[in-house]
Structures are given as C-alpha cells and as structure tokens.
Amino acid sequence: MDFLPDIGLATLGSQFLVGLSRSMILFIVAAGLSLILGVLRIPNVAHGSLYMIGAFTAFTVAKFFGGGSTGFWLALILAPLGVALVSLIVERGLFCHLYEREHLMLLLFTFALMLVFADLVKLAWGAEFRSVSAPDIFMGSFQVFGLPIPRYNIFLLIIGPLIAIGLWLLMSKTKIGKISRAAAVDREMVGAVGVNVSWVFAVAFLIGCYLAGLGGVLVAPTVNIALGMDHTMIIEAFLIVIIGGLGNMWGALCGALIFGITHSFGVLLWPQFAIVFPYAAVVIVLLLRPTGLLKSVW
C-alpha cells in the first residue's frame, strides 16, 4: 500500500469498527423497509420520514425527562412506539384502501406522505438542529487493541445483531411471521384459508415502521437531528434493500454492511469522494447480480 503511506493498521481497524456500527443503523432502517416491501409490496418512500420523526421524537422525549441517561432510555422505548402509532393510523386510514393499485401509484402515494411528514416535522420542531446526548455509561471510549472506540458504537454493534436475530425469530418461528411470509408469496391463497390478510399487512407495516423509528432514535446521539435527514436515509435504505434482495432480511444486513464499510473506507482513502464509494459499490453489485445478493421474495 505504497500510495497510502499514512494509514496504519490501527486507523484502518478503528475506521472499520466505526463503519460497522453505522451499518447497524442502516440495517435497522433498511430491514423495516425490506419487510414492508416484501410483505406489502409497497416501496415506502415515507420510511425515511418515519426515521426522521423517530429522531425528533427521541429529542422531545429525552428533553421532557430532563436529558441524561433516563431521557435516552425512555426515548429508546417510547419514540419507536410513537412512530409505530403514526404508521398504524396511516395504514388503517389510508394505505389499506390502496393495496390493489399498481406499484407506481403506491410509490407516489408514499411520496405524498413524505412531503406531508416533512412539513409536519417542520411545523412541530422547526428548522433548527437538535441533538440528543448518549447516556453516561456510553460516554467516552473503550480501548480495543490499543485504539479508542466510542462506547456508543460498541452499543450499536451489540444492538444491531440482536435486532437481526429478533427479526429472524419473529419471521421464522412465530405464527404471525409465518403468515406474513406466506402472504408475501401469495396473498389470495392466504386469504382463502381464512386469514385476515389486511391485518397481517397492518402488523407487518407496523413492525417495519417501528424499526424505522428505532433507527432514528439510535442515530440521534451520533448526528445533528435536522430536516433533510429523511432524504439521505431513504435513498441509502432503498439501495441497501435492492442490493440485498427485496424483502430478504439477511440481504438487508449484507447490503448495510457493504454500504457502511465502503463509506468508512472511502473516508479513509479519499475523503473528498467518500460518498461516491458506497454508490459505486452498489452499482457494481447490481451489475453483477441485478436482483440482489440474496434471494428476493418478489
């Protein structure tokens, strides 16, 4: 590596871990999107808005309970539930009348939702930057192999796989998971054997949006919470879902890892063009495997 003289192994390792922890947030959001795409077949453009709402709600909840540790932990519990509640209202009030429409119309409908959410967030929280502080036990950093890793990133690295395993158990071991996977493949048949498909869809949508909200809360201590974070997240989440394989939860994990790690190495190699790296990786993956790395449910 003679063209990169200043990058030591330690920097490489810590950058890798930072990329990995960012991948976990991307994974949590993308897994929700993937679930909605897989089961309901809705390309939910408003998913990024729910992520943003999650982050803003986390700010409000944390502030209400006086910031600090309790504020964060309560936000972690309450904010995703709030987002899920919003999504339930949207699904029961609007979406459930539109399932028969074609994809492009559903895409547009979710885009309309995104516009509405963006302005509602602006109305409710204004255009200033907000921030949430991580709880005290995640302040500072650990020494791993002699290099500092922020404790909060370690927390993300633990919670990401936990969510993955939880989702996998939910989808493969529980009844609702099995029914929703069946509904993704053939909704008429599932309806014919006496399942209320509409409510299966509602639950899948709810879980997907809960994950978007959870991603928003988890990202809150690491970034400035601001308008516009929905735009960047939704495009990244979509690309992750596509390269992973539509509706495939493990695919979303692979996609998120590719996206997060190429970005963090981009920062290291060529900071000016860091954001180009993940997009280039996505293009390469899609050229080689147009339908995604893993099997898609479509």
Place this chain on the structure above:
Amino acid sequence: MPNKWVINLKSVWWRIAILVMLLILPSVLPRFYVYILALIFVTALLAMSLNLVLGHGGLYQFHHAVFYGVGAYTVALMLTKTSLPMWIGFIAGPIVAAIFGLLIGWLCVRLTRLYFGMLQIALGSLVWAIVFRWYAFTGGDDGIHGIPMPSIISSLNGSYYFVLIITVICLIAMYLIFKSPFGGTLQAIRDNPERCKAVGVNVRRHQLIGLVIATFFGGVAGVLFVVLERSVFPDLLFWMLSLEILIMCLLGGWFTFMGPVLGAAIMVALRTFVGIYTEYWTLILGVMLMLLIFFLPQGVMGYFQEKFKPGVKARVEETQA
C-alpha cells in the same frame, strides 16, 4: 396508417391561438410572471421527455433528473471553462445527456420494471455524488453561478422567447415521434412486452432508443434551465427532482400526450404562489397528491379525456405490475 397524419384543423387553430398568446404575454405581464412562465416551459419539456419513456414506453425511469442535470452542467462547463463558440455548448448539452442516456440505459434495459428503476437510481446517485463532491471541476455543492450568455438571449424577454421556441420545437418533435411507427411500437411494448417479443420486436433495442431520445430532450431542458437561471447546482441531479417530475407526469396524466405539461404547470405554479403565502407548500402539495391518487388515478388530463371523449379509456388498470 395514413389517417394518423390527417391534421385536425380545429385543434390546430386553438393551438396557434395559445402560441400567439404566449408570444404576446411578455409585453403585458410583469417580469416575475414572465420568468415563472419560462420556468414552466422548461419544467414541462423535462416532464414530457420523461413521459416519452415512462407513460408511453412503460419504463420505470426513476432517475430522469440526472440527464437534465448533465445537460445543464455540460453547457455550464463549456461556457465557463472553454473558449469555444457558445452555440457549441448549447448543442453539446443534449448530446452529452444522450450519451449518458445511452450508457446508463444500456446497463439498465437488461432489467425490467422495479429492478430497472433501482439500477438507474444507483447509477444516477453515483453521478450525483461525483458532481456533488468534485469541487475542482463541477464546483461541488456550490455549483456554478453567473454563466455568461450570448447577448441575444441574456435579457429576460430574450431568454423567454428562446425557451418558448425551443420548447415548442421539441414538443412538436416529440409528438411526431409519439405518433410515428416507432412510438407505436414503444406503446405496444408498454402494454404487452411478451407479445411484442413474440411477434419479433426487439424490445430492448426499442427501449434503449426511446431512452436515448428521452434523455436527449431531458438534456435540452437542462440547457434551457441554464439559459433561464444562468447557474447550475447539484440538486438538478438529485433523486428528489426525479421524483418530482415523475409526479408531474402522474399528476397531469401519464397516458396522455399533453398531461405532463399540465402537471408541470400545476407544480411550478403551486410552488410559486402557495410559497408566497406559506412555507408549508409541500404539505399542501402532498395532500393534493393524496386526494388525486384516491379520486383521479388517471391524472387530471386523463380525467378530462375520459369525461369528454368517452372513446378514450384510461389505461391505468391494464398495466398492472
């Protein structure tokens, strides 16, 4: 099909009347409205070029703004960085956009529907990311401002007439393509690709040619934007704009020829005039879109066509994904 080419005199007369009205307007309207009208023409041309492949070709062209932006950046870079005659930049814009269309399209047409759209979003985002960060060449997120223009089109009225004339020429060209045997084949592919393949149509080649034509006109729209605004910025290639023009097509009616023009006019007018009263204009736009999807799935123009020409049935339901 000779009867396709028979010109309906009545419809020509009212089109000429509208054109004459548009030619007179700058001398009676305040400057601001002239500018808004020109902006509507540019946006309408962009939406029409998208609809050539979206509504009439059935391609999920999800990132059309890239070609608009490439056209705009090409002319901006040619006018600021080289000393070539200005008109060469104006011609180069659409051509470079079409070359991008050929490259991206060649990679995308191997896929269908959502996968087509997603690969295009990925490729388009790559182009956007490079333009966004390449400060030395494209100006990065600042963009390029104060682009010099030939004196004849540097005044507002001059640029208005230039934009109007080019837009009208492009609309006529697109109409001829739409009505040509090639356009007919493209619409047939939209309605039933498998059957077209079975009767011996080279589906991918037709789609690719359609895409290149559409991106060429998208590039023309980009050049016109530079003529009007004299600046370029990376938002021209951002996927939000792509979604916006997609909405213009659906809003106006994506199975009608003039629908996108109406959609573009509604969007630009809404943004400008609602934007004067409230900063929450996207909220109003979002609510309007929702109502539209619930009640007028075939778009405003499609609705009127269905209502007043019962023979023309909207084809929304036929193209189930």
